Amino acid sequence: MKINLRINGQSRQFLIEPNEYLLDVLRKNDYLSVRRGCDNTSCGVCTVLIDNKPVPSCSVLAARCENKEITTVEGIEKEVEKLAKYFGELGADQCGYCNPSMALTVYSLKLENKNANIEEVKEYLVGNLCRCTGYVAQHEAIMKYLGDES
Ligand code: FES
Ligand code: FES
Structure with a gap:
């Protein structure tokens, strides 16, 4: 499936699996400042901002981020x-x-x-x-x- 995101002010479209997490989609697409730690919502190193609120990206399905504003440190x-x-x-x-x-x-x-x-x-x-x-x-x-x- 395709999703549309705004990342650091840019509109991007990604082809994703319905069960893929935002962390995986971001890292696969070279947003490597978003790091992987525990992979189970305990450590926070995968944090990104979604509409300016910090969220562990390992806990969010990418499919639920359609049209959301994602911020990484590059932004x-x-x-x-x-x-x-x-x-x-x-x-x-x-x-x-x-x-x-x-x-x-x-x-x-x-x-x-x-x-x-x-x-x-x-x-x-x-x-x-x-x-x-x-x-x-x-x-x-x-x-x-x-x-x-x-
Ligand atoms: S990788 Fe540890 S909270 Fe996401
Ligand atoms: S984990 Fe090494 S400085 Fe925070």
């Missing part, structure tokens, strides 16, 4: 640069495997509530696991990013 380049700067300054970067999903979730939070406090940040990021960092420096970097009006 929010400037925001990613800002966040990466704070991650670098605060030493929040390690292997980086979780970074694209984390950036998308944080960007979505910024759209929804740029005045979020640290507890709200932690709560919003509860579905995004990081195996390396222990989160403290990441959360500090995210607070700085949320306060960045540039």
Whole structure:
């Protein structure tokens, strides 16, 4: 079957199987920043934004995304640069495997509530696991990013 998606502002059409997940369709079509981890909705590294809300793409059938707006990190380049700067300054970067999903979730939070406090940040990021960092420096970097009006 064919589906029409808007990905990072571009209209795309894909030929998919009815039982294919969005994660597989995106990776097959070279959106490789969308990563595979647990494949069972537990780790969050496959997160994309669907109509600006973070969703684990391993849990969504591509067929249900007809005409939806999908965002990957390639679509929010400037925001990613800002966040990466704070991650670098605060030493929040390690292997980086979780970074694209984390950036998308944080960007979505910024759209929804740029005045979020640290507890709200932690709560919003509860579905995004990081195996390396222990989160403290990441959360500090995210607070700085949320306060960045540039
Ligand atoms: S790969 Fe989707 S939540 Fe882990
Ligand atoms: S930095 Fe390695 S998984 Fe997060």
